Every structure is written in C-alpha cells, then in structure tokens.
Amino acid sequence: MMGGPGGPARLLNTETSKPQNLGATLAQFGHYFRPYWLGVLISFSMVIASVWTQVTAPDLIGQAVDCYLYPNPANCWYTTASLTATANDRIAGLAGLVGLLVALFIAGALFGGASFYSMNWAGQHALRKIREDLFDQIHRLSLGYYAENEAGNIMSRITSDTDTIQQALGFALINVLSGALLIVWIVIKMLQANVVYALLSLSVVPVMALATVYFSGQARRAFRQSRREMGNVNAGLQESIAGVREVQAFNREDESIEQFRRANAANRDANVRAASFTTALNPVLEALGYVALAIVVVVGGLSLLRGQPLFGGAAISLGVVFAFLQYVQRFNQPIQQLAVMWTNVQSAIAGGERIFGLLEIEPDVTDKPGAQTMPPIKGRVVFDNVAFSYGQGAGTGATQATSGTTSSAKPQVLKGVSFTAEPGQMIAIVGPTGAGKTTIINLIPRFYDVSGGAVTIDGLDVRDVRRDSLRSQIGIVLQDSFLFSDTVMNNIRYGRLDANDEEVIAAAKLASADAFIERLPDGYATVLGERGGGLSQGQRQLIAIARAALANPHILILDEATSSVDTRTERLIQQAFDQLMEGRTSFVIAHRLSTIRNADQVLMLKDGQIIERGTHNELLAHRGAYYDLYMSQFRREEEPAAV
Numbered sequence: 001m002m003g004g005p006g007g008p009a010r011l012l013n014t015e016t017s018k019p020q021n022l023g024a025t026l027a028q029f030g031h032y033f034r035p036y037w038l039g040v041l042i043s044f045s046m047v048i049a050s051v052w053t054q055v056t057a058p059d060l061i062g063q064a065v066d067c068y069l070y071p072n073p074a075n076c077w078y079t080t081a082s083l084t085a086t087a088n089d090r091i092a093g094l095a096g097l098v099g100l101l102v103a104l105f106i107a108g109a110l111f112g113g114a115s116f117y118s119m120n121w122a123g124q125h126a127l128r129k130i131r132e133d134l135f136d137q138i139h140r141l142s143l144g145y146y147a148e149n150e151a152g153n154i155m156s157r158i159t160s161d162t163d164t165i166q167q168a169l170g171f172a173l174i175n176v177l178s179g180a181l182l183i184v185w186i187v188i189k190m191l192q193a194n195v196v197y198a199l200l201s202l203s204v205v206p207v208m209a210l211a212t213v214y215f216s217g218q219a220r221r222a223f224r225q226s227r228r229e230m231g232n233v234n235a236g237l238q239e240s241i242a243g244v245r246e247v248q249a250f251n252r253e254d255e256s257i258e259q260f261r262r263a264n265a266a267n268r269d270a271n272v273r274a275a276s277f278t279t280a281l282n283p284v285l286e287a288l289g290y291v292a293l294a295i296v297v298v299v300g301g302l303s304l305l306r307g308q309p310l311f312g313g314a315a316i317s318l319g320v321v322f323a324f325l326q327y328v329q330r331f332n333q334p335i336q337q338l339a340v341m342w343t344n345v346q347s348a349i350a351g352g353e354r355i356f357g358l359l360e361i362e363p364d365v366t367d368k369p370g371a372q373t374m375p376p377i378k379g380r381v382v383f384d385n386v387a388f389s390y391g392q393g394a395g396t397g398a399t400q401a402t403s404g405t406t407s408s409a410k411p412q413v414l415k416g417v418s419f420t421a422e423p424g425q426m427i428a429i430v431g432p433t434g435a436g437k438t439t440i441i442n443l444i445p446r447f448y449d450v451s452g453g454a455v456t457i458d459g460l461d462v463r464d465v466r467r468d469s470l471r472s473q474i475g476i477v478l479q480d481s482f483l484f485s486d487t488v489m490n491n492i493r494y495g496r497l498d499a500n501d502e503e504v505i506a507a508a509k510l511a512s513a514d515a516f517i518e519r520l521p522d523g524y525a526t527v528l529g530e531r532g533g534g535l536s537q538g539q540r541q542l543i544a545i546a547r548a549a550l551a552n553p554h555i556l557i558l559d560e561a562t563s564s565v566d567t568r569t570e571r572l573i574q575q576a577f578d579q580l581m582e583g584r585t586s587f588v589i590a591h592r593l594s595t596i597r598n599a600d601q602v603l604m605l606k607d608g609q610i611i612e613r614g615t616h617n618e619l620l621a622h623r624g625a626y627y628d629l630y631m632s633q634f635r636r637e638e639e640p641a642a643v
C-alpha cells in the first residue's frame with residue numbers, strides 16, 4: 001500500500017540515487033534518432049538558415065540608416081549611393097531594402113517552420129520506437145521484476161516520461177538550438193562591428209548567465225521531484241483501484257484517500273516550486289535586457305554626440321547603434337527562451353534517463369544464445385535437488401543496484417527439492433501456506449530460474465530451451481486467472497489465437513463452461529468487464545480451464561481455488577479438471593480431497609522441503625505430517641461420503 005514499507009518510498013530512493021549520466025542518455029537518444037538522421041539534418045540546416053535571417057536583419061536595418069536615412073558612406077556597404085543622392089533616390093533605395101527585409105522575414109519564418117516540422121517528424125518516429133521497445137521490455141521482464149516494482153510507476157515511465165520527451169522534441173529542442181546559435185552568432189557579429197562597444201553592451205550577459213543557471217538548476221530539481229511524486233500518485237491510484245475490494249472490506253477508505261492526498265499534495269508542491277522558478281526567471285532576464293538596451297543607447301548616444309568613440313576603439317555610426325539595439329533585443333529573447341526551454345529539455349533528459357534505465361534492465365530470465373526449441377513434450381518432469389530464493393536474478397539485482405541498497409542474503413524458499421513426474425502422472429502438492437507450492441510450479445514454465453539444482457523436462461534442462469517453445473506446451477489455470485475486457489469467445493481463444501469458433505466452443509464444452517456461457521446475455525459474444533467482472537469466481541475459473549483446454553498443452557499446472565464455490569460449480573470444475581488432466585502430466589496445488597485421492601504422487605511440502613511423499617493412502621498409513629493435515633483439513637470433506 002502507498003507509503004507502506006517497501007512501497008513508493010523505496011522507489012523514490014531508487015530514483016534519487018540513480019546515477020545521472022547525461023552523456024549516456026544523449027547517446028541513447030542518438031541511437032533512436034539515427035534512422036531518421038535526414039530529418040534531423042534538414043531540421044538543423046533549417047535552424048541555421050533561420051538564424052542567419054535573424055542576424056542579417058539588424059545589419060540591413062543599420063544599412064537603412066547609414067545608406068539612406070542619415071547617409072554615412074564610410075559605413076554604407078549595401079549601396080554605392082552618395083551623400084548627394086536625391087530624396088527620391090533614397091526613398092527608392094530604402095523601399096528596395098525594406099522589400100529585402102520583408103523577404104528575409106518571410107524566409108526566416110518558413111525556415112523556422114521547416115525546422116520544427118522535420119524535427120517533429122524525426123522525433124515522433126524515434127518516440128514511436130522508444131514506446132515499442134518499452135512495451136517489448138515490459139513483456140521481457142520476469143515476474144520477479146513486477147513483484148518488486150509497482151505497475152503505476154512503470155506506467156508513469158511509459159506515459160508521462162514519453163510525453164515530456166515528446167514536448168521537448170516537439171518544440172523545446174529546436175528553440176534551444178536556434179537560441180544558442182543566435183546568441184553565439186550575434187556575439188560574433190557585435191564583436192566584428194565594434195569590439196569595445198560590443199563588450200560594453202554584453203556586460204550584463206554574465207549576470208544573465210548566473211541568473212539562468214541558478215533558476216533553471218532549481219527548476220530542474222523541482223521538475224525531477226514532481227515527476228517522482230507523479231509516479232507515486234500513479235502507483236497509489238493504480239493500487240487503490242486494483243485493491244478496491246480490500247480497501248472497502250477493511251474500511252480503509254479514509255486512510256487510502258489520505259495517503260493519496262499526501263502524495264498528490266507533494267506532487268502539487270513540487271510542481272508549484274518548479275513553476276515558481278521557471279516564471280521568476282523571465283522578469284529577471286527582462287529587467288537585465290533593459291539594462292543592456294540602456295547601455296547601448298547611452299554609450300552609442302554619447303559616442304555619436306561627442307563624435308569620438310568612448311573608451312577608445314573604432315568610431316560608431318548611427319546605423320551601428322541601430323544595429324546594436326536590434327542585436328541586443330534579439331539577444332534577450334533567445335536567452336529567456338533558452339533558459340525556459342532548457343528546463344524542458346532537461347526534464348526530457350531526466351525522463352529519458354528513467355526510460356532508458358527501464359530499457360537497460362536485463363531480464364533475469366532470458367533465452368541462452370542458441371537455445372534449442374523444446375521438442376513436443378512427452379511429460380517426464382524432474383526436479384533435481386532444486387534450491388531457490390527470490391530476488392537473486394539480474395533484473396531484480398539491477399533494481400537493487402540503482403537503489404543503492406546492498407543485497408542481503410535472501411532466504412531460501414526451496415531447499416533440495418527432488419521428485420520425478422512420469423508422463424501422464426498427476427502430482428498433488430500440499431502443505432501449509434508459504435511452504436513453497438506456488439514457487440515449485442513457477443519453476444516449471446521457467447517464470448524464475450532455480451538458484452541450485454535443475455528442472456528438466458524429458459531430460460532437457462528448462463534453461464537450455466527457448467521459453468516460448470516451452471511455455472506454449474504448458475497450460476496454467478490459476479485460482480484467479482486474468483480475464484480481459486473482451487468477449488468470452490476471445491478470452492477463451494487467448495489459449496490458442498488461431499482457433500476457430502467451433503474449437504473454442506468445443507474447449508468450453510470440455511471445461512463444462514458451455515452451459516453457463518450460453519445463458520449469458522450475448523452468449524459467447526458477451527463482453528466481460530475488466531478482470532472478468534460480472535462472472536462468479538467459479539465461472540471465471542471454468543473459462544480459464546477452457547482457455548487451457550484450447551491450448552492443448554502437454555503439461556498442466558492447476559492451482560485449485562481455496563475459496564468455496566457452490567457445490568454444483570465445484571462439481572463442474574472438478575469434472576473439467578479431470579477431463580483436462582487426462583493423458584497429461586499435471587501438477588496441482590491441491591485443496592480438494594478428491595484431487596489428492598486421484599493423484600499418483602502427493603508431495604507434502606513444509607518450509608521449502610518435501611517432508612513426505614507417496615499416494616494418499618500411503619501417506620495416511622505413515623501417520624506423519626500429511627496425516628495431521630488430513631485430520632485437520634480434509635477429514636470434513638470425507639465425512640458426508642462416509643454417512
């Protein structure tokens with residue numbers, strides 16, 4: 001639950017101590033942009049062209065003054081017009097220059113538009129690939145990863161972090177690039193025009209830079225915090241929705257709402273903080289911009305009035321003062337933009353870091369290079385001295401590495417488990433809660449890898465075969481199998497996607513699910529609610545059995561429901577299980593006496609070890625732990641039969 005031990009607080013730490021490697025993150029972005037290099041190249045070229053129009057315009061405005069309005073041949077390079085040119089000639093020349101300026105502005109706007117368009121094109125393509133890779137990675141990560149990381153946080157990476165990147169690629173990056181280029185280019189132009197005047201005009205720049213670094217640094221920190229809090233808000237939301245039954249059953253609505261409110265308030269505070277820094281920067285830079293303008297006017301005006309340059313250096317013309325006014329004005333705008341947009345780019349980089357961090361996690365269960373395809377399974381399953389502890393794989397290890405915690409020795413959940421299931425046998429696994437029953441069945445389809453020993457099927461170690469070829473031959477029916485919000489037909493078809501309607505219905509009949517499905521409002525076309533809402537638990541299990549039957553697996557794994565369903569449904573489920581298990585090697589976490597009686601072998605598990613094994617009758621005769629379990633748990637089931 002939110003705020004509980006090992007909950008979002010742990011993730012918050014994970015994020016805080018994560019190394020921030022700008023170079024590596026940029027390299028990753030580069031990797032995704034490489035296929036769209038042409039779009040990026042066009043975009044960058046358009047940025048250069050657009051900035052060129054912006055630095056050329058002040059020159060032309062200066063020339064309008066020096067050549068036509070207040071002619072000064074020494075500074076007029078645009079035309080050979082002399083001081084004696086008539087007013088009409090000067091007006092005509094000025095009109096031509098204005099026409100050129102208009103053309104320059106139009107070209108600048110077109111270049112600017114083209115740069116945004118091509119960057120967006122490349123960005124959207126790269127982002128699509130990033131999303132696809134994320135989605136693939138979600139499926140590659142092992143169950144161990146999901147046991148340690150909240151779904152809400154993972155969703156936040158996929159949705160809000162990619163959104164941040166999208167915004168940055170959409171406009172912030174181009175603004176930052178063109179702003180930076182414009183500033184450098186203007187500085188060079190100013191220095192070329194008049195070094196002393198340029199240095200005086202630029203004297204506020206260090207103050208601007210300091211203000212920018214301070215405010216954007218603070219904003220970046222606040223943005224980071226805000227994104228982390230957003231992850232917590234999402235995790236809380238997701239948990240509350242998924243666990244709504246428990247929340248209501250235990251009257252924990254107030255606590256749940258309060259915890260959510262706290263995470264939400266922390267997110268709000270972080271956002272307000274981020275906003276206050278980004279908005280405070282603008283007025284500060286604007287004020288400094290006016291100071292720069294005042295310096296240009298005062299220094300330029302005094303030099304012109306005195307007819308000699310102040311502080312030495314080359315003489316200044318009125319055209320140069322006009323050009324400098326333009327330069328300084330143009331200079332202010334991108335510096336403000338740069339600072340604000342840079343925080344956007346920074347938050348995108350931070351989002352990228354988190355996304356690439358997720359993409360870089362090596363799943364702890366992967367196919368070996370050159371792993372072979374599992375041949376059709378005959379069904380001999382051997383556990384050979386299997387040991388297992390949770391949280392030892394590479395994927396979960398990576399999480400620990402990023403959280404900075406040292407991995408302590410994990411308790412062994414299975415110790416020296418050995419047994420053999422012959423083809424077609426039914427193995428019932430019994431034992432107290434937490435004994436390791438689920439863990440054993442999780443090792444057969446290789447949801448986790450053993451820490452010691454080996455699990456082999458028909459003599460092949462499950463680690464040596466491709467997981468898809470292994471899992472496609474194993475059917476699993478859990479107590480609460482996941483049903484999708486789709487039709488009943490498609491939910492069953494999930495077991496084998498190429499099955500036709502007749503095959504689906506045949507599987508439903510085998511699972512004794514056909515009768516109740518036919519009674520649903522739209523029969524097989526009935527759309528189920530999320531997680532199979534609208535159906536009883538027994539009905540959901542019957543659909544899950546039909547799904548497994550359709551897959552026609554060689555090995556079956558069944559987790560019998562502990563909660564009681566009505567006797568009729570119970571009988572149906574039992575029949576369905578029996579039908580399904582026929583001729584297949586089956587492993588059943590057994591909660592019903594009838595299942596255990598039918599089992600070829602009963603494995604009695606305690607604290608991760610098999611403490612007794614044999615058939616039901618053999619174990620009863622042994623009068624050990626199984627006998628005690630039988631007396632306390634199963635005897636009741638037998639009594640009515642005995643009457």
Ligand SMILES: Nc1ncnc2c1ncn2[C@@H]1O[C@H](COP(=O)(O)OP(=O)(O)OP(=O)(O)O)[C@@H](O)[C@H]1O
Pocket residue numbers: 144147390391413431432433434435436437438439440
């Ligand atoms: N993902 C996990 N990470 C860490 N420990 C786990 C994880 N899953 C289970 N465990 C621990 O492993 C032990 C065995 O759990 P397992 O689920 O196999 O027991 P079980 O016999 O199936 O219990 P039950 O009958 O209650 O389902 C327990 O102590 C449990 O706390």
